[in-house]
Amino acid sequence: MRTFHPVVLSVLLAGCAQAIADPVTSVSVGDWRTYGGTAEEQRFSPLTAIDASTVGNLGLAWSHEFDTARGLEATPLVADGVIYTTTAWSKVYALDAVSGKLLWEYDPKVPGETGFKACCDVVNRGAALYDGKVYVGTLDGRLIALDAKTGKLVWSTLTVDQSKPYTITGAPRVVKGRVLIGNGGAEYGVRGYVSAYDAQTGKMAWRFYTVPPAKGAGPDGAASDKIIEKMQATWDGDWSKFGGGGTVWDSIVYDKEFNQILIGVGNGSPWDRRIRSNGKGDNLFVSSVVALDADTGEYKWHYQGVPGESWDFTQTQSIILATLKIGGADRKVMMQAPKNGLFYVIDRSNGKLISAKNFVPVNWTSGVDMATGRPVENPDARYEKGVFVATPSGHGAHNWQPMAYNPQAGLAYIPAQEVPLAYVSDKPFVARPGGWNLGVNLAINSLPDDKAALKAIRATLRGYLIAWNPVEQKEAWRVDLGGPGNGGVLTSAGGLVFAGNAKGKLVAYAATSGKELWTYDAGIGIIAPPITYSVKGVQYVAVMAGYGGGYGLPTAFAELQGPRPNGRLLVFALGGKASYKIGRALQAPPVIVQNEWTPETVARGAELYGNTCSVCHGGGVRSSGVLPDLRRSGVLGDKATWQAVVHDGALKENGMVGFAKWMTPEDIESVRAYVADRARLLAKEPDQ
Numbered sequence: 286m287r288t289f290h291p292v293v294l295s296v297l298l299a300g301c302a303q304a305i306a307d308p309v310t311s312v313s314v315g316d317w318r319t320y321g322g323t324a325e326e327q328r329f330s331p332l333t334a335i336d337a338s339t340v341g342n343l344g345l346a347w348s349h350e351f352d353t354a355r356g357l358e359a360t361p362l363v364a365d366g367v368i369y370t371t372t373a374w375s376k377v378y379a380l381d382a383v384s385g386k387l388l389w390e391y392d393p394k395v396p397g398e399t400g401f402k403a404c405c406d407v408v409n410r411g412a413a414l415y416d417g418k419v420y421v422g423t424l425d426g427r428l429i430a431l432d433a434k435t436g437k438l439v440w441s442t443l444t445v446d447q448s449k450p451y452t453i454t455g456a457p458r459v460v461k462g463r464v465l466i467g468n469g470g471a472e473y474g475v476r477g478y479v480s481a482y483d484a485q486t487g488k489m490a491w492r493f494y495t496v497p498p499a500k501g502a503g504p505d506g507a508a509s510d511k512i513i514e515k516m517q518a519t520w521d522g523d524w525s526k527f528g529g530g531g532t533v534w535d536s537i538v539y540d541k542e543f544n545q546i547l548i549g550v551g552n553g554s555p556w557d558r559r560i561r562s563n564g565k566g567d568n569l570f571v572s573s574v575v576a577l578d579a580d581t582g583e584y585k586w587h588y589q590g591v592p593g594e595s596w597d598f599t600q601t602q603s604i605i606l607a608t609l610k611i612g613g614a615d616r617k618v619m620m621q622a623p624k625n626g627l628f629y630v631i632d633r634s635n636g637k638l639i640s641a642k643n644f645v646p647v648n649w650t651s652g653v654d655m656a657t658g659r660p661v662e663n664p665d666a667r668y669e670k671g672v673f674v675a676t677p678s679g680h681g682a683h684n685w686q687p688m689a690y691n692p693q694a695g696l697a698y699i700p701a702q703e704v705p706l707a708y709v710s711d712k713p714f715v716a717r718p719g720g721w722n723l724g725v726n727l728a729i730n731s732l733p734d735d736k737a738a739l740k741a742i743r744a745t746l747r748g749y750l751i752a753w754n755p756v757e758q759k760e761a762w763r764v765d766l767g768g769p770g771n772g773g774v775l776t777s778a779g780g781l782v783f784a785g786n787a788k789g790k791l792v793a794y795a796a797t798s799g800k801e802l803w804t805y806d807a808g809i810g811i812i813a814p815p816i817t818y819s820v821k822g823v824q825y826v827a828v829m830a831g832y833g834g835g836y837g838l839p840t841a842f843a844e845l846q847g848p849r850p851n852g853r854l855l856v857f858a859l860g861g862k863a864s865y866k867i868g869r870a871l872q873a874p875p876v877i878v879q880n881e882w883t884p885e886t887v888a889r890g891a892e893l894y895g896n897t898c899s900v901c902h903g904g905g906v907r908s909s910g911v912l913p914d915l916r917r918s919g920v921l922g923d924k925a926t927w928q929a930v931v932h933d934g935a936l937k938e939n940g941m942v943g944f945a946k947w948m949t950p951e952d953i954e955s956v957r958a959y960v961a962d963r964a965r966l967l968a969k970e971p972d973q
């Protein structure tokens with residue numbers, strides 16, 4: 286910290302606390318005080334010093350290396366010269382926004398075994414600032430308040446039943462003196478909700494459950510009680526066994542104009558509606574946007590994009606508020622481009638759909654019937670008669686990576702992708718309490734060994750940055766990013782769009798044409814959205830670089846092979862000349878195991894691996910480098926050590942829990958047989 290006279294320092298800090306007082310109505314245009322950058326969550330900055338004519342001179346001003354190679358998804362916040370960010374395992378950092386000097390860090394000490402409850406890496410998407418405090422949701426379900434000046438814990442509230450597979454990865458929002466937070470866990474089996482806590486004390490003000498209690502159970506004593514019967518009428522059987530899903534794990538947006546909070550609600554649990562709800566009903570409020578009264582948390586309206594959802598089509602993706610001129614009238618709308626591939630424009634006053642159009646090829650629906658607002662489903666899409674290869678899939682035509690909207694250009698920018706997934710029912714479905722419970726056999730998606738076939742499949746995986754005109758529901762331009770799993774988006778009044786990508790590049794594009802104007806090679810895959818801020822008249826662009834997340838964790842790329850380097854916060858300014866070196870661990874050779882197993886054992890192991898292990902360690906045991914490549918792991922060579930890790934949980938502190946609850950020692954040995962088989966293949970064909 287610079288040396289200030291103590292009196293001067295206390296005046297500065299007092300000013301700091303005051304300035305943080307109301308992030309939503311803040312007029313300090315140089316700051317980035319909230320998750321979505323503006324009250325409308327448009328991720329549009331009014332700053333103009335960096336524009337098409339100057340961006341070519343943008344260079345690294347400073348960077349900060351973190352202690353993790355896991356995915357970094359956070360949107361950093363900037364207030365009064367301090368940048369606040371979060372990393373994997375819910376750690377929190379405050380740095381001087383000009384010099385990069387670390388001011389404080391806070392480790393909430395999330396138990397390593399919590400990592401198993403996280404479907405999509407041990408990520409955190411960011412903090413909220415309010416009244417001199419920094420609020421963060423931790424992976425193990427706490428909501429914590431830290432002193433913004435010191436990083437000291439002010440209060441901590443447990444927001445979940447930790448005996449259930451809940452996690453928090455999303456950023457809290459502060460609305461009217463209350464901190465709003467949801468949670469995740471719908472791949473495992475939980476019941477979704479969003480809660481509001483008093484920002485000063487951490488005491489709960491209200492909670493809204495997005496899925497009803499079982500018939501005959503309840504009420505919950507929650508804000509959702511008034512609508513329980515309406516919700517229950519759309520469910521069948523005993524959905525409460527797996528909670529029903531509907532987690533509010535990402536979007537929570539305050540719509541001041543209608544005094545409401547818009548929440549994005551996730552997929553059903555299990556995925557397959559036949560298991561979840563006897564194949565019947567819309568299952569409110571899975572895959573919906575729900576508007577809640579900002580004071581009471583009570584229901585106002587909803588729009589359900591995918592009634593009776595069965596594909597992991599969460600509707601949690603970025604919700605952006607705007608006023609659009611449609612048909613000559615100013616319409617107060619929300620825009621969303623969720624996983625299912627349709628771009629929605631919805632009237633915020635009543636939840637009525639104004640328009641919907643696919644922004645990538647979509648095969649589960651032929652479009653929305655505007656008379657009913659419901660999608661017209663492909664009759665094969667529910668994989669009742671057999672395998673259905675869905676595009677988009679649960680990976681999402683657009684996932685959590687935030688999109689942005691530039692009101693000057695009139696365009697939304699979507700980090701879009703095409704990732705097909707084959708769906709087939711898990712028959713028979715075996716409930717695995719606390720583990721993954723999809724009702725879908727993911728193992729059929731295992732990739733082939735044959736190089737040509739593998740190449741052909743990989744060619745179907747695509748990623749784009751798409752500029753979308755929401756009024757005309759039409760694409761304005763697109764950039765082909767060569768593959769999926771790319772970063773969130775920032776746009777600015779400088780006429781620019783910034784987005785990072787899986788290949789480790791941060792790129793600036795012209796907002797109206799998509800022309801590439803500037804590129805920085807970070808050498809680290811980027812999934813997080815950039816932000817921009819100014820301090821003392823100097824504009825900066827910042828982004829968290831660190832690959833991982835739901836797509837990146839299990840996905841191997843040719844471009845960035847081997848163990849991933851630690852992530853970094855990168856901060857750029859015009860004329861910046863800083864640099865850094867990336868430390869990379871060497872690749873260990875494949876471990877050749879002498880044991881012989883029958884082909885049946887290897888096949889059994891492949892099935893178990895595909896359904897249980899691949900979501901973290903990669904399809905076909907091809908590691909992304911974020912987690913250890915099991916084919917090269919010393920553990921593979923010794924049966925007893927393998928059992929100690931996979932059955933008993935010897936490495937649970939790292940997030941690798943024991944699977945004794947769900948697999949027998951024999952099952953686990955068959956997984957070893959399969960991994961050993963893959964290691965032998967790798968030794969023969971190093972490009973596998």
Ligand code: CA
Nearest residue numbers: 471472552597
């Ligand atoms: Ca999901």
